[in-house]
Amino acid sequence: MNQQETPAFSVKKRIVSFKYAFNGLKFILKTQHNFLIHLTIAFLVTVAGLFFHLSALEWCILVITMAMVLGAEAFNTSLEKLTDLVSPEYNIEAGRVKDIAAVAVLLVAMAAVIIGLIIFLPKIF
Numbered sequence: 001m002n003q004q005e006t007p008a009f010s011v012k013k014r015i016v017s018f019k020y021a022f023n024g025l026k027f028i029l030k031t032q033h034n035f036l037i038h039l040t041i042a043f044l045v046t047v048a049g050l051f052f053h054l055s056a057l058e059w060c061i062l063v064i065t066m067a068m069v070l071g072a073e074a075f076n077t078s079l080e081k082l083t084d085l086v087s088p089e090y091n092i093e094a095g096r097v098k099d100i101a102a103v104a105v106l107l108v109a110m111a112a113v114i115i116g117l118i119i120f121l122p123k124i125f
Contacts, residue, residue, distance in 0.1 A: 028077055035073045038109070042066040045116060052123040062119065065112045072108040076101040 028035050049062060079101040087094035 024074070028074055032073065032077050034105070035070065035077070038069050038073055042070065048120060052120065054119070058119050061115060065115050068108050069105070069112050072105045076105045 029039075045062060045066065049059060054062070080098050083094045083097050
């Protein structure tokens with residue numbers, strides 16, 4: 001097959017791709033403490049949302065926000081693993097790649113906290 005051709009669509013291959021995604025989820029749940037922290041916070045936010053009877057729009061915003069934080073953490077982990085693969089010895093540039101990926105998670109998490117405050121503070125007070 002040359003580079004211009006696209007392989008035919010396969011339902012079986014799409015189903016198998018979910019297996020790979022769940023393998024990644026299993027790995028990240030077993031090895032990444034920060035992901036578990038974010039997942040726990042997402043659970044607590046969900047409980048708080050149920051308690052405060054959030055609107056559909058507030059739920060949509062929170063679900064997107066929680067998915068963004070968890071997704072950013074997953075991307076960060078994948079970049080860390082890839083960096084370790086291509087640069088197993090200490091390398092200052094490899095360290096910078098990891099630091100930059102980590103700051104992406106931090107920025108998304110900070111935005112999530114602000115969104116949570118905007119949604120929940122008026123309901124608390």
